[in-house]
Amino acid sequence: MMGIAPQPAATATISLRPATHDDVDAIMACERQPGYDDTVGRWSREEHLAALAEPSHRYIVALDSHNAVIGFVILQEIAPAASAVLVRRIAALSQGRGHGRALLDHALALIFDELGAAKAWLRVWPHNARGMALYTKLGMREDGLSAVQRNGAPAVMTIDAARYRDRKPRSETP
Numbered sequence: 532m533m534g535i536a537p538q539p540a541a542t543a544t545i546s547l548r549p550a551t552h553d554d555v556d557a558i559m560a561c562e563r564q565p566g567y568d569d570t571v572g573r574w575s576r577e578e579h580l581a582a583l584a585e586p587s588h589r590y591i592v593a594l595d596s597h598n599a600v601i602g603f604v605i606l607q608e609i610a611p612a613a614s615a616v617l618v619r620r621i622a623a624l625s626q627g628r629g630h631g632r633a634l635l636d637h638a639l640a641l642i643f644d645e646l647g648a649a650k651a652w653l654r655v656w657p658h659n660a661r662g663m664a665l666y667t668k669l670g671m672r673e674d675g676l677s678a679v680q681r682n683g684a685p686a687v688m689t690i691d692a693a694r695y696r697d698r699k700p701r702s703e704t705p
């Protein structure tokens with residue numbers, strides 16, 4: 532399904548690879564962590580299996596040093612002529628340990644370097660400070676709509692290929 536091999540992530544002890552059907556239980560556990568229900572969606576096993584089979588989707592899992600799944604990211608809207616890829620869902624089993632950053636870093640590299648997309652985008656609830664901080668640190672920006680204009684819908688954050696390539700290396704990021 533994917534042209535990328537498992538590779539080391541930014542955090543030395545974790546690695547990333549395309550998900551398989553065998554990862555669905557662990558993926559479901561990640562999105563069902565206590566406290567996650569007001570920031571991230573959840574799918575049933577059947578929904579994940581159907582999504583995994585979709586050629587327009589990519590699933591990536593992050594693994595710890597024992598090869599246990601510690602997070603995942605789902606990309607959607609992938610097509611030969613597609614210019615924008617949706618980061619549909621991202622969740623880390625435990626927060627604040629750099630796993631979300633490693634997953635999104637990998638996803639953006641896949642989107643821009645492998646898929647050659649012009650833009651990546653996602654939806655995030657404004658109360659999700661951790662998510663918004665992560666996306667901002669990786670160069671994503673809100674679409675500028677006010678809360679009134681959004682009318683209760685989540686914020687949209689995007690990054691285009693030029694901005695992705697212009698990002699400063701992590702050591703220079705404030």
Ligand SMILES: CC(C)(COP(=O)(O)OP(=O)(O)OC[C@H]1O[C@@H](n2cnc3c(N)ncnc32)[C@H](O)[C@@H]1OP(=O)(O)O)[C@@H](O)C(=O)NCCC(=O)NCCS
Nearest residue numbers: 570571621622623626627628629630631632661662664665
């Ligand atoms: C959102 C999520 C994927 C982020 O992953 P994470 O592993 O917790 O985040 P990281 O440890 O990679 O931290 C990312 C950055 O955000 C910063 N950050 C973390 N929490 C923060 C907070 N509450 N306020 C401000 N900054 C914060 C960190 O300092 C880090 O920056 P650094 O790498 O420069 O130190 C994860 O917290 C998660 O799974 N949340 C629940 C599900 C969810 O909300 N998914 C996203 C839906 S849009």
